[in-house]
Amino acid sequence: MLMQIVLFEGFDPLDVIAPFEVLATGADLAGRPQDEVRLVAADGPGEVTGATRGLGLRAAAALDPAAPGYVIVPGAGGAVAQIPAILGRVAQSALIPQVRAALDAPGVTVAAVCGGSLALALAGLLRGRPAVTHTLGMDALAATGARPVRARVVDDGDLVTAGGVTSGLDLGLHLVEREYGPRVAVAVQELFEYERRGTAWRDAGAEPVGA
Known part of the structure; x- marks a missing residue:
């Protein structure tokens, strides 16, 4: 299984690093090394600059929308006034056709953190679907x-979406529980000394999960 976290110019570093560490640790604890x-980008490998004081991360490969597993889209960082413009560029970028292909591919789940949900929504990918984004973007969503x-x-x-910046931890733990079960998710929480917050919502009358 491949878990791909997308980088784009202006990404929020915590939206990337939080799920990366949680998912990698979950795979290790589950005995699934x-x-x-993998960090990926729409246009292939290379250094990508985030929005927080120029912090950059390196994409190891191009996004493969057909690879079974997860495609995770982070939000944008930096000054609040700049974030809508960054998300707008993402919504019109080469990333969008690839995410659309991932949503159509068997065995692939698309996830998004914070403003990543809004970028996908602005591109028309979330029409009619339940989703969440940062509290400041709910009306726009x-x-x-x-x-x-x-x-x-x-x-x-x-499609799995998560709220504001720190919810990348909760998203990662939710995906770990989906993939590896609650025992592994709890083990990751204990190792990270973090307790999941809020509600993990599912449709169709399913029982809410989460702390």
């Missing part, structure tokens, strides 16, 4: 035709 967590849900994590099957 073959499950790779609704305006795109998505169904905003005020929860920490919203699980709609092949």
Whole structure:
């Protein structure tokens, strides 16, 4: 299984690093070291600059939308006033056709943290689907035709979204529980000395999960 976390110019570093560490640790604790967590970019390998004081990370490969596993889209960072412009550029970038292909591919779940959900919504990928983003973007999310849900994590099957910046930890733990079970998720929480926050929401009358 391949877990791909997408980098784009202006990404928020915590949206990337939090799920990366949680997912990698979950795979290790589950005895699944073959499950790779990889930093990727729409246009291939190379250094990508985040929005926090020029902090950069290196994409190891191009995004493969057909690879079974997860594609995780972070939000944007930096000054609040600059974030809408960054997300708008992402919504019109080469990343969007690749994420659309991932949503259509069997065995692939697309996930997004914070403003990453809004970027996908602005591109029309979340129309009619339950989702969450940062609290400051919930009205904009609704305006795109998505169904905003005020929860920490919203699980709609092949689409999983999470709220504000620190919810990248909760998203990672939710995906670990989906993939490896609650025992491994709890083990990761204990190792990280972190307790999941809020509600992980599922549709169709399913029981909410989460602390």
